[in-house]
Amino acid sequence: MPLEGETMRKILAAAACVVGLTMTACTNEVPAGKTTPSGGADQSASAPAGSDDKADGKYTFAMVTHSSAGDAFWDIVKSGGEDAAAKMGVTMTYQADPDPAQQSILITNAIAQGVDGIIVSMANPDGLKEAIGKAVEAKIPVITINSGIERYKEFGAMTHVGQSEELAGETAGEQFKAAGKSKMICVIHEAGNIGQEQRCAGAAKTFGGSAENLQVDIADLAAVQNTVTAKLQADPSIDAVFTLNGSVTTAALKAIEGAGSEAMLGGIDLDADVVTAIKDGKVSFAVDQQPYAQGWLPIVFLTQKVSDAMDTGGGQPVYSGPLVVTKDNVEQIADAISRGKH
Amino acid sequence: MTEREKPDERAVATSHLTTVMRRPEIGAVIAAVAVLVFFALNTTTFLTPAGISTWLESSATIGIMAVAVALLMIGGHFDLSAGVMTGTTALFVGILAGTYGVNLWLAVILALVLALAIGAANGAIVLRTGLPSFIVTLATFFILQGINLAVTKLLTGTVALQGIDKISGFFTVRQLFGSTLHLGPFAIKAPVIWFIVVTAIATWVLQRTRVGNHIFAVGGDRSAARAVGVRDIRTIMALFMTTSAAGWLVGMLALFKVGTAQATTGVGQEFIYIICAVVGGCMLTGGFGSAIGAAFGALIYGMTYQGIVYAGWDNNWLKTFLGIMLLAAVLVNWSVARRAGVRS
Structure with missing residues (x-):
């Protein structure tokens, strides 16, 4: 039965006051030295920069990725694209969906809107073949990023910016092998993610020793830590832990310490905590795909293509990485990482 | 014997076994013992002090929420924003x-x-x-999920918070949410202590207080409860606030354990809380269930979650097990409730 009006008004007023008070603490002003980046959702557009830029905002490029909402890696890719769009004086729209069927709809929508170029990540190439084919048919230049290096030519894309997921894994596997490790676990934090499976497969390929995957859920980092702890307790012979996300690396580090294990820890992708851990010698290495470049370069390439008919890449892939970050070189890139530009 | 001469079934003496078997949590207790024995026999690590500490902690963070969700379900409502609330508070x-x-x-x-x-x-x-609370809290779930993403990005420039352990006072606050109590070879983590306290309080409230009677009453038949003087509005408000407070507690436990928070933290966890509550004997229709049952449901989840890892199995199968466990629990609860004369 509905609540009596007076009681209800009091409750809502109290709730509104509390929410108002607590939120004002963090929305009134931006601290000194901080910027307020726009966006953060799965759909956004970066406005063109001043009129002195070359293309003067007359071109619009659509970036359509397979990112899940809130993925820190893709947030950096998006930032790279937005910054490049502002610099080049063009407009970039960003949309994402991890479901290939939905992603193909987003590509089709971009074609219908008459965009001047499309940037797409192909985690599931077959699911996107038809939509990308339509773009190529419509003479819209397409650049693939991050995933799809094996098939971008077949689909008619002008180039691919990124790296093979398998190559990133292979690079990590080589690091563990060089350190003389013999038993590795690869921590997959998103069930059914093809790219993560490929990374683990690549690592297993070059590692040479025994390797197995461990499935966790990034939505519960405390459980991630507990699961890695449990694995290390169950099998003390594990001497290498390979993670695929910065936050998961942090959780795995605590798990290794908690389990009293001597396992070597290495991961893919960087954040401020991982940088600190590398400096402290607690994380041995991180394979950086340089996601900022995966966002930045395609915008530059497409702008050059549509404004000056330049075909950058010559049909070959442009590798954004991998860069292996260790204690030896971490200082050189720490500042860029803290600014989210790596 | 004629219909008129039949004794009142409420006055018929029942055996201790029948009384015990009618308890809502009995299925979960039996299942928990079975899971414990199974993994104890099939792994070498499960019953070691370190092993027990790990699966107890896994159970605890789920269990705190499961107990709060159980109280709300007994009161006839759901909170689908419970999982994402842990992320909201941590962020x-x-x-x-x-x-x-x-x-x-x-x-x-x-x-x-x-x-x-x-x-x-x-x-x-x-x-x-x-x-329906299902719809209202589903809306809250999406609102909070969006806020967690957009506001975090807007105010920090990223979607994952780092450097939490560098904040002044971190290790002091961690004493409350992330400390470890050493009892001989056993390391009892803070979440486990909180879990025991929350379960004990919830069980006491349900079994020994007027508020507990009110919770069962509003979940069973709200109109009838109001007719006999139950403060239904206050009770339901308190239940929703309790669930949110539990979300805050679990958010703090996670934040001070891992020292980082993602904008996606907690998304999808609400279903696990509901599973644990249902496995623990709660009916989806309200008015029936137990806090201790939900705690045992969480223990089953935690033991299985880590037991699969200890056994060296492919833990991709965890969710399959959860689904089977939920279905089995619902069937057991349905059977128990029918025997106990509870509406289903």
Whole structure:
């Protein structure tokens, strides 16, 4: 039965006051030295920069990725694209969906809107073949990023910016092998993610020793830590832990310490905590795909293509990485990482 | 014997076994023992002090929420925003203290106030409109999920908070949420202690207080409960606020354990809480269930979650097991409830 009006008004007023008070603490002003980046959702557009830029905002490029909402890696890719769009004086729209069927709809929508170029990540190439084919048919230049290096030519894309997921894994596997490790676990934090499976497969390929995957859920980092702890307790012979996300690396580090294990820890992708851990010698290495470049370069390439008919890449892939970050070189890139530009 | 001469079934003496078997949590207790024995026999690590410590901690963070969700379900409602609330509160503390330099203790308290306010808003909307709590809290779930992403990005420039353990006072606050009690070879983590306390209080409230009677009454038949003087509005509001407060507690336990928070933290966990509550004997129709049952449901989950790892199996199968466990529990509860004469 509905609540009596007076009681209800009091409750809502109290709730509104509390929410108002607590939120004002963090929305009134931006601290000194901080910027307020726009966006953060799965759909956004970066406005063109001043009129002195070359293309003067007359071109619009659509970036359509397979990112899940809130993925820190893709947030950096998006930032790279937005910054490049502002610099080049063009407009970039960003949309994402991890479901290939939905992603193909987003590509089709971009074609219908008459965009001047499309940037797409192909985690599931077959699911996107038809939509990308339509773009190529419509003479819209397409650049693939991050995933799809094996098939971008077949689909008619002008180039691919990124790296093979398998190559990133292979690079990590080589690091563990060089350190003389013999038993590795690869921590997959998103069930059914093809790219993560490929990374683990690549690592297993070059590692040479025994390797197995461990499935966790990034939505519960405390459980991630507990699961890695449990694995290390169950099998003390594990001497290498390979993670695929910065936050998961942090959780795995605590798990290794908690389990009293001597396992070597290495991961893919960087954040401020991982940088600190590398400096402290607690994380041995991180394979950086340089996601900022995966966002930045395609915008530059497409702008050059549509404004000056330049075909950058010559049909070959442009590798954004991998860069292996260790204690030896971490200082050189720490500042860029803290600014989210790596 | 004629119909008129039949004795009143409520006055018929029942055996201790029948009484025990009618308890809502009995299925979960039996299942928990079975899971414990199974993994004890099939792994070498499960019953070691380190092993017990790990699966107990896994159970605890799920269990705190499961117990709160169980109380709400007994009261006839759902809260689908319970999982994402853990992320909202953790991110709120991280942003206030990390980005804006607010005292960490104050940030933690403000996060609790925020959680209670959201719980109150959920309850108020449900009561005011008469809409199903499932729909109202599903809306809250999406709102909070969006806020967690957009506000975190807007205020910090990223979607994952780092450097939490560098905040002044972190290790002091961690004493409350992330410390470890050493009892001989056993390391009892803070979440386990909180879990025991929360379960004990919830069980006492349900079994030994007037408030507990009110919870069962509003879940069983709200109109009838109101007719006999139960303060239904106050009870339901308190239940929604309790669930939100539990979300805050689990958010703090996770934040001070791992020292980082993602904008996606907690998404999808609400289903696990409901599974544990149902496995523990709660009926989806309300008015039946137990806090201790939900705690055992969480123990089953935690033991299985880590037991699969200890056994060296492919833990991709965990969710399959959860689904089977849920279905089995619902069938057992349905059977028990029928025998106990509870409406299903």
